[in-house]
Amino acid sequence: MTASQPVVDIQNISKRYGRTAALDRVSFELKRGECVALLGPSGCGKTTTLRILAGFERPDAGVVAIDGRDMSNARPYERNIGLVFQDYALFPHMTVAENVEYGMKRRGVPKAERERRRREVLRLVRLDGLDERRPSQLSGGQQQRVAMARALAPNPSVMLLDEPLSNLDARLRHDLRHELREILSAAGTTTLIVTHDQEEAIAMADRIVLMNHGRIQQIGPPRSLYERPENAFVASFLGRCNWFDGVVESALPDGSALFRTTEGLALRVRLPDPRVGAPAPSGVAVRPERLHVVEAGTELDGDFNRLPATVTRLHYLGADLRFDLTLPEGRRLEAVVKADGRPLPAPGDTVAVAVAPADCVPVAGDLPQ
Amino acid sequence: MRPTPAAWLLLVPGGLLLGGLMVAPLGLLALESLREFVGGRVGGQADRPLTLANYAELLNPAYALYFWETFRIGALVSLLALIFAFPIAYVAARTPRRGLRKGILGLLIAMLFLSVVARLYAILMAYGPTGPLKGIAQLFGTSASSAAFAEVQVMVGLLHFVLPIVALTLIGTVQNINPRLEEAAMALGAPRWRAVTGVVLPLAVPGLLSAFLIAFAMCISNFVVPLILGRGVVLFVSNLMYIRFSEIANFPSGAAIGIIMLVLSFGIVFGLTAVIRRLWPAAGGVR
Numbered sequence: 001m002t003a004s005q006p007v008v009d010i011q012n013i014s015k016r017y018g019r020t021a022a023l024d025r026v027s028f029e030l031k032r033g034e035c036v037a038l039l040g041p042s043g044c045g046k047t048t049t050l051r052i053l054a055g056f057e058r059p060d061a062g063v064v065a066i067d068g069r070d071m072s073n074a075r076p077y078e079r080n081i082g083l084v085f086q087d088y089a090l091f092p093h094m095t096v097a098e099n100v101e102y103g104m105k106r107r108g109v110p111k112a113e114r115e116r117r118r119r120e121v122l123r124l125v126r127l128d129g130l131d132e133r134r135p136s137q138l139s140g141g142q143q144q145r146v147a148m149a150r151a152l153a154p155n156p157s158v159m160l161l162d163e164p165l166s167n168l169d170a171r172l173r174h175d176l177r178h179e180l181r182e183i184l185s186a187a188g189t190t191t192l193i194v195t196h197d198q199e200e201a202i203a204m205a206d207r208i209v210l211m212n213h214g215r216i217q218q219i220g221p222p223r224s225l226y227e228r229p230e231n232a233f234v235a236s237f238l239g240r241c242n243w244f245d246g247v248v249e250s251a252l253p254d255g256s257a258l259f260r261t262t263e264g265l266a267l268r269v270r271l272p273d274p275r276v277g278a279p280a281p282s283g284v285a286v287r288p289e290r291l292h293v294v295e296a297g298t299e300l301d302g303d304f305n306r307l308p309a310t311v312t313r314l315h316y317l318g319a320d321l322r323f324d325l326t327l328p329e330g331r332r333l334e335a336v337v338k339a340d341g342r343p344l345p346a347p348g349d350t351v352a353v354a355v356a357p358a359d360c361v362p363v364a365g366d367l368p369q
Numbered sequence: 370m371r372p373t374p375a376a377w378l379l380l381v382p383g384g385l386l387l388g389g390l391m392v393a394p395l396g397l398l399a400l401e402s403l404r405e406f407v408g409g410r411v412g413g414q415a416d417r418p419l420t421l422a423n424y425a426e427l428l429n430p431a432y433a434l435y436f437w438e439t440f441r442i443g444a445l446v447s448l449l450a451l452i453f454a455f456p457i458a459y460v461a462a463r464t465p466r467r468g469l470r471k472g473i474l475g476l477l478i479a480m481l482f483l484s485v486v487a488r489l490y491a492i493l494m495a496y497g498p499t500g501p502l503k504g505i506a507q508l509f510g511t512s513a514s515s516a517a518f519a520e521v522q523v524m525v526g527l528l529h530f531v532l533p534i535v536a537l538t539l540i541g542t543v544q545n546i547n548p549r550l551e552e553a554a555m556a557l558g559a560p561r562w563r564a565v566t567g568v569v570l571p572l573a574v575p576g577l578l579s580a581f582l583i584a585f586a587m588c589i590s591n592f593v594v595p596l597i598l599g600r601g602v603v604l605f606v607s608n609l610m611y612i613r614f615s616e617i618a619n620f621p622s623g624a625a626i627g628i629i630m631l632v633l634s635f636g637i638v639f640g641l642t643a644v645i646r647r648l649w650p651a652a653g654g655v656r
Contacts, residue, residue: 092572093571150553150557154558
């Protein structure tokens with residue numbers, strides 16, 4: 001086994017349930033020590049992928065390799081995986097210690113070593129001293145950590161976390177996100193997190209595999225998915241975006257491209273994907289925080305598209321302000337700016353919206369409604 | 370939550386039914402069991418002082434044996450029913466194939482609809498002394514007309530009677546256990562049989578106990594199975610009661626047997642429940 005070999009290598013797996021394709025030629029890999037988030041809306045195939053990886057389902061086609069060995073047809077207990085369920089699935093009739101030692105017991109680890117490792121992982125998840133409690137005597141956050149400890153204890157090749165934080169309340173979820181990431185880093189395991197929560201994916205993952213309708217939409221680090229979405233689904237699923245539909249007309253000498261919206265508005269945008277065979281862009285996505293809202297007539301330093309707009313509403317969000325804007329052609333935009341104490345325009349005021357060509361990203365595909 | 374005063378009203382119809390149909394007749398039965406019986410007369414003597422003679426008579430080993438046989442065979446059959454029904458219930462509850470689940474449920478319910486008497490005569494005709502399958506008895510080292518084989522047949526008959534109900538009860542028990550628990554065990558390196566014995570079975574203890582008690586109650590109160598398959602060799606307490614009431618019209622003795630049966634059954638149900646709750650403290654606290 002070489003260091004560069006992926007721990008998990010999924011190649012072209014497909015799965016059908018009756019007439020619906022749950023997975024359509026899905027391929028991705030997990031490198032050693034990497035944390036990857038499998039992200040997508042419900043029904044996108046991410047849970048099926050996890051269940052195939054864990055061995056609870058068999059793919060109709062394709063190969064699942066773990067540590068370089070073909071595991072496509074191996075039973076769950078023949079794979080060296082650590083699984084954390086959304087509802088934790090702690091054994092209610094066993095103590096925390098028995099839960100954590102269960103996997104090592106099944107693998108024939110001697111008692112002394114089991115106890116040593118149990119204390120080690122419980123310390124890692126900061127739960128020392130609760131060994132004799134039963135799961136029903138623990139809080140949701142503690143149960144989540146016992147589930148982590150139980151899965152980590154037998155030193156699995158890969159950790160699979162199924163919506164690990166979705167059963168917790170919002171505040172705890174936020175705190176545990178970073179704690180979970182630290183635990184995974186400290187343990188040094190390779191991890192796949194299945195989630196529908198884009199914030200969770202962005203905060204925890206080294207890379208995101210974004211799925212929709214059983215197909216992978218884009219794979220990459222969170223930043224590249226957010227800033228360089230490859231299609232309209234990626235642009236709209238990750239964060240919020242303003243959408244201009246239209247066509248790219250021509251490349252401009254300054255390295256940008258000229259885009260014409262359907263209502264005839266001209267925008268200078270980023271050059272579309274130059275690769276041969278790349279689908280033609282059908283629109284331009286602009287993040288709300290990349291729009292600048294300035295008083296009409298203000299001079300701007302730098303290269304911007306400049307559009308007149310009317311303020312329809314202003315939402316005060318504490319640290320941020322959100323503007324609902326309407327362009328003269330009737331198109332609605334959303335802009336988010338830092339609330340820095342400057343005087344605010346009132347609804348009905350005419351303002352200018354400025355956006356750099358580099359922040360206008362041409363993408364292919366239809367915007368999901 | 371405390372029920373509101375109005376909620377107590379909801380208990381009235383059930384209470385009337387229970388009082389009218391259970392408590393009052395049972396009270397009369399208890400009274401009858403304390404009356405003196407004079408041979409040749411029907412029923413107890415209402416004008417004579419009450420006596421415990423009917424109960425004292427039952428201490429005779431010949432009578433005690435009826436109780437022992439009834440409870441022994443009942444317990445054995447209930448245990449066998451759990452052993453046979455659990456795998457059926459497990460498959461029905463867990464299979465991803467809807468056809469298989471529906472097939473099992475259909476078969477179990479069909480068994481319930483089939484007349485017990487018809488089922489018992491079918492068993493008798495097939496395995497009895499004149500049946501084509503009487504050779505089965507030789508596998509047990511006995512003949513189809515022996516007393517021992519009569520007992521085997523009674524057990525088969527009772528099993529046939531309680532198995533569908535035990536299986537249907539256990540399907541609910543298994544369905545109430547989170548299937549993720551087995552998956553968690555399997556992901557931790559346990560083959561399915563280990564996941565079932567180490568995780569599902571311990572969590573199913575309360576359900577297994579209820580199913581056992583249902584089967585046990587159905588067995589020990591059974592009348593028709595020993596009547597048809599016992600061939601006079603195996604008689605249950607119910608058969609003894611029947612003889613007392615209808616054949617020799619000794620109502621007080623029949624009533625005493627009934628009361629003793631009631632007390633013993635309650636004792637066993639509560640005793641067993643207490644023992645299981647103590648042995649599996651966890652089982653009481655989980656779904």
